[in-house]
Amino acid sequence: MYWIKRVLQALLIILVLLAGYRVALHFYVWLNSAERIAARSEEETRSVVHWLSPDRPLIYTFPTSRTVAIRVLSNAIFASQTVFDKPINYAIEYRLLDSQDNELEKHVYHHASKLALEEGQQQVKQLIEDRQALAVTSGQSFYVDWQQLTRASKISLRLIPEEPSLRGVVVRIHGKTPTNADDVTRTWLKLPEQWRERMTSYHTLGSSGLQPLQITNAVSYDWRKLAPQGIPGIDFDADILYESLPYNVITYDFSAEQFDLDGYYTRPGLAASIRLTNTGDLSIQTQGDTRDLQLVWHDLTQHRAPVTLSLIDTDDPTRFELPNLEPGLLVIRSRSEMITTWRDELDQVVAPLHSYYYQLDEANQAEFTVQGGSDIQLDMRGPAGSTVQAKVYDSQQRLLRSEELVLTGVSSGFDRLITPETRREAISDSEKRFLRLSLEAYRITLSSTEQVAVKCRAVMVQCIIRTMSVPRSVTRHKPASLRSAPGLAKVPITNLILLSSRRSSKYGYSAHHPL
Incomplete structure (x- = not known):
């Protein structure tokens, strides 16, 4: 009997140890099931995302009367853990529907995205599937504004894959809705401190540098997440996206690295x-x-x-x-x-110094309002042999004068065109012409059949050391003695139509060394 009790006691101890080992093993597996790509000290956020399908679209419903805009934020998922140097391309087809599911509009939005990496080349976004971290690209977004939502109450999204390396695309949909903020300041202070810091991180002075209008705009609207129609797991698949804070939508220059504009x-x-x-x-x-x-x-x-x-x-x-x-x-x-x-x-x-020029071509011309009796300096850059037609009109739109300016197009070894992707491209040197306007002059137009960049300045002559004789009917180069005269003040003439239509380009320029 004694030995039977000892054997049973030993078996009981072994069973308890095995049970404890099994519980510890399950706990260890559970901890490692969400293993990060890299150990990070910053906070992380988890977002519920929905997988897009090329066959069955996702349909989101929103209140028409309270929705000002819709934001579609998407992340592409690579088919493997390989870090791709080239971007992955995909498209999202979205349709706006009314309450009866009638199609109102249909558009396709194309995206190009790279793997989301930080400076240490570690992944900052990931999806966990079967205890494996999936490679997630940087977030890409597009907006549907209120003008398209006046009659729509639903939005339908469908994936259009464009590359075999694409495993899938996950999306998050938010609707911009107005809030009932009676006391703007109190509502702003009630927001979480982290939210306010993220909203004001772009400002060098922080929250103390915000204007009342900026605070009003920050609390007047809220982005509310929308859920797709249907049953999870049957009509659509959902997942959790892990992101490191603070997260931003990353933009890339897909032809080369972006260059620092301060360099x-x-x-x-x-x-x-x-x-x-x-x-x-x-x-x-x-x-x-x-x-x-x-x-x-x-x-x-x-x-x-x-x-x-x-x-x-x-x-x-x-x-x-x-x-x-x-x-x-x-x-x-x-x-x-x-x-x-x-x-x-x-x-x-x-x-470095920068300046903006307006772009002229066969389809676009520049128009400026001028003061009669003033001197106009035209600063132009264009290929050799290109011409610029300058026409001066009075207030009654009668043509007073027409000039044809021919450019030499000498390549500049110092100036450069700065593209939207921050690339620098070699350009021609700046060529300046003077136009002395009559008292009746009111408007001047500049046009060209070539790709020409132009900038117009009004020259206010305060003090001229050397007397110059420039006939009114002749357009000539600015003399070298006048180029460095301290008594000339040049006031740029702005064309707001060209600025708003994005027909201006940024140029970087430097002083040439003495010959």
Whole structure:
């Protein structure tokens, strides 16, 4: 009997240990089922997302009277864990329906997206499926505004896959609805602190720099998440998307890396320059090879010969110094494509100069309102042999004068066109012409059959040292003596129609070194 009790006691202990081991094993598997790609200290958020199908569309219902806009935020899912250098392409077809399911509008929105990575090249978005993290791209969104929603009460979404590497697309739909915010300030203060910080993160002064109108706009509307019609798991599939905070919709330049607009971009045939007005130190920061960099200081008075400068190393392997630079012009050249960021003694960034030009072509012309009796400076850039037609009208739309300006199109070794993707492209040098207007002049139009960039300025002559004789019927180059005259003040003439229609381009320019 004694040994039977001992055996039963041993069996009981073994059963308890096995049960404890099984519970511990299940607990360990449960902990590892949501294993992250990388250990992070920031907070994370989880969002319920819905899988789009190319065969069966998702239908979302929203209140027509209270919905101002609809936002469709989508993430593409890669078919494998491979980090793709090229973007993945897909399209979403959306249809607006009325309460009777009649189709009102139908559109297709195309997306191109890359894998969402942070600076450490670790994934910041992921879906967990069968204890495996799926590769998720950066969020892409589009909006449907109130003008399209006046009669619609439903929106239907369907996936149009465009690449075999696409495993699927998940979406989140939000409707913008007005809130009943009677006391704007109290409503703003009731918002969670994290929400307010995310809303004001773009502002350099934080929440204290917000204007009352900005606060009113922030609390007047709310984005409410919409759910698709049907039964989960039968009519649609839902999942949970893990994202690191703060998250943003990431945009990419899919042809190349985006370049810092505060940096000086140089390559063979395209140089940059910095005008130095005071004696002081400059520091340079770059990720490129400094052996490809050539720095030359020029004396603008031309009393001294150009001096080639050498960089001094610092503790930071990417940062160098140029001490005791005298007033003059610092010309930056490089034998390879390079971005350099410059800072002064106060560690303030020395930003390059930019200017906007209006784009002329065969379909678009520029029109400016001018003051009669003034002098107009036309700053133009275009290919060699291109012409610009300048026509001056009075207030009764009668043609007073017509000029044809021919451009030489000399390539500029310093100026560059900055594309929306922040790429720099070589352009022609700036060519300036003067038009002396009659007292009856009221409006001037500029047109061209070529791709020409133009900028118009009104020149206010305050003090002229040298007397010039310019016939009213002749358009000629601005004389060199007048180019640096301190008594000329140029006031840009703005064409708001061209600005609002996005027919303006950004140009970066630098001073040329003395010949």
